[in-house]
Amino acid sequence: MKPLQRKLWRELLHLKGQMLAVAAVVACGISVFVSMSSVKYSLEASRQRYYSRFRFADLFVEVKRAPEFYREMVSRIPGVASVSTRIIADVTLDVPGLDEPATARLVSIPEYRTPVLNDIFLKKGRYIEPGKPEEVIVSKPFLEANHLVPGDHISAVINGRKKELLIVGMGLSPEYIYEVQPGSFFPDKRRFGVFWMSRRALESAMNMSGAFNNMSLTLAHGASEKDVIMQLDNLFRRYGSLGAYGRSEQLSDRFIVDEIKQVGIQITFLPVVFLAVAVFLLNVVLRRLVATQRDQIAVLKAMGYSNEDVGLHYLGFALIPTAVGSVAGTLLGAWLGRGLMNIYGDFYNFAELVYSFRFEDVALSVLLSFGAAVFGALGAVRKAVQLPPAEAMRPESPAIYKPGFFDRESLRSKIPVSLRIIVRNLERRRWKAAMTVLMISLAVAILVAGRFTYDSTERMVQVEFSEKHREDVTVLFNTPMSPSVAYAIASLDGVLEHEYYREESVKMGFGHRVRRQSIRGLQSSEGLQRLVDKNNRRLTLPPDGVVLTKTLADILGVRVGDRMQVDFLQGKQLHREVVVSGTIDEILGLSAYMNLGALNRLEGDGGALNAAYLRIDQAKAATLYTTFKKMPGVAGIMMLKAMKESFDELIAQSMTTSTLILTTFACVLAFAVVYNGARISLSERARELSSLRVLGMTEAEVSVILLGEQALLTILAIPVGFLIGIGLSWLLAEGLSSELYRLPLVFSAYNFFFACMVIIIVSALSGLLVRRKLLTLDLVEVLKTRE
């Protein structure tokens, strides 16, 4: 090894604290980038692979009942590659150990196993046997949540008749990667499952012989989805089709696509912050290094080392910690990515979740880090290169101090000398002080933004599960019921409050924009379901007109007062006009609300009901549930409390993990900035501080002067960090918002308190670490050292 290289390594080792801080910041940035980009890539790859391997359809049509020969007709539509028909029905289940009825979505599969669209990945057990109508393959999340295994029995009420089903296999399907009950946003694994059953068995149970109610298609390469949808809609309108739709409207796929998009947004946000801090740290550390090594630079030049030699030598101080950080960051990122993918595995049911990362992503992140390192080092390296050797021989001129704001007579007497030293030092190097404040505030901001998603989710839970919905259960009917069903339900023992809604599928249009949507007719917006926006504000449903969620109104381009076209897709299939009477910025999904009476008038019938919201007497719940299980008209029930619990459980782990990661990273950031600041301060002022000690100041007094500066900057950084954090959260909320949900911008007091405490503790710790160095200063040695 050449002597200059040896000098580099030994001095890096000597500066290990500061260099490790730089490496840690780089490692954080790279690990976020690598983990997030690998998760994004892995999710995309898993999705693609799953879809192609199990032939996930491109288009879906739901009808009431259509003759099977339409399959043949549809397959002749230009652009259609393959067609499958199925029978799908939601039925109630009697799950052992569960009082309330669960819902099974029965999906028909061929009696003899043949490749079909939306095929099953058989995870355990076997395929159904022909001639055994009781055999079913059940989705993995449901089986696992209910501790069921192939070989177990479960009873279902299919078309009013109770049937014993035999579970023969555990399966997964690309259609239900995100498995939720229709009408719900959150998975409730215990109470909703997909059951694959023989087509013949379902035909006979549902009286659907020679007919189907669900069709899936794949498109030929280059075919126009829009054209095929139009032809399908023309064909199936008379069979009660609500309109054909593509993958973009398939709930499960939309969740995954949204998730991938959100991961993509996070890739850009954190690494940029970390790289900025790395640039800053390298800049200050190297500037200080070059300043302390002026004489060495002069000697090297005097010996005949060229400017390039000297420049490269100092650049090495930036490149090596960056290289260490890159390697550590890549490894940490791969580890984190794998961990995150496991968490995703709980949310999303992939046949196989492959974790892998692209070389390009890692290379790009490493390249960006090195770019940042060079950028950060540039100022100092240039200084080293340009330093004329003769000037470098002379000691640096003493720093120029000028009377500042706090030196006015009126203030001077009130400020102790130690504070005056601190303030003057900061005033003299305002730019550096401002940058330090900014960097510490970025750590605060990451903490605030990290906890913001937590607060935001809390708000969502509060709004969705307490403010907006006050019912205990929602009873879903399998066909629209006449309003008289209300009497039957009201008469059930244990029902305390009951309320109904009607759900009508329509095509809404305004100008050239059209959207398939459902309108929910509510009896009231003051009862069990209320209209509550993301900021927890309530809205009263007007007696006429339609209230749209803000996102839906934006998609359609309508404003309050506009008249909108509404085509009912069922019943008399009327074409109507309706006034937009209000908008509401809800957290979840896209919705349209009307007063039930107004909707009935618009539809022009005597009214129909699709579901009931009930508040029930918990003491009588079990009896009520048993009754529901037996009612043929009940497709299933949704329990608010169970959904909340399931959501809490599901979200808890990922929230805890991401908060932990962000907190750790913010701590690393704050530590690195404060530690480096204090170390540099110590190196710049060791002589001065030792002189003060020699003059009789105590260790504590000298510590105050050294660390007071960092403390002051940290305190200044906290409010700045709050503001940046709020801005960052806003950006995050905007970026993460989709048609499926909008993050409400809420910050709890605890969020700010937590960020504040973390930063203060981390700063104090790094300060103490530097203070130990201060206490070990050899006073005589320091004073002998030539400046």
Next chain:
Amino acid sequence: MPPSPTITVDINQSSLNAAADEPVLNISELSKSYVMGEVQVDALKGVSVKFYAGELVVLLGASGSGKSTLINIIGGLDVPSSGKLFFHGREITAATEAELTAYRRRSIGFVFQFYNLISSLTALENVQLVTEIAEHPMSAKEALLLVGLGHRLDHFPAQLSGGEQQRVAIARAIAKRPELLLCDEPTGALDFQTGKLVLDVLEKVNRELGTTTLVITHNASIAGMADRVVRLRSGEIVEDRKNLERLSPSELVW
């Protein structure tokens, strides 16, 4: 860095011409002023002087007399405000940065008052810094043996006494076999005994290697060991005399 033929001189050949009339260094009307903080300093005011091969010259002067500035300009570390400097007839004052680097690398050895060793490198490695980039260097070990530090090769600067550190600095300076050895207050930071030891080494190098040596000092007693004494005051040469007899450093007293 490409070697610059315009200012390089084959060291062995020039050593043979020790007695020649042609000066190694020819300095004419050299002036230098610079700004330090908010003050303008006129460090040199029209200095003209010649130095010949193999000479051991002591540059005497009080602090601020301009001797360090002169030596820095001679060594190619600094550029004059006006005037010219010729090294073997080639104008150094007109050289580019790259040519100056090559000039320092091939022809000049520096010894500083505060040794300026790289604290993170051992004695041997400090010398290797030079042998690494020089063209016909002696080995680093040889150089350290020459200054009597054969037993301290692997010691870091912090483990060496001041005198030892300065001898490492001398070894570092002479390892490349420079034609010109420039010493800026080499005993300034040392006590009397140690200082004499260092001067012994300088005298030995001058005698055995024939290296033209300029020693800056404010200590007039050291002048006794020189062939020639040049005295500076306020940036001007006020005296330039030859010693009739050169004393050995052990005979010096201060």
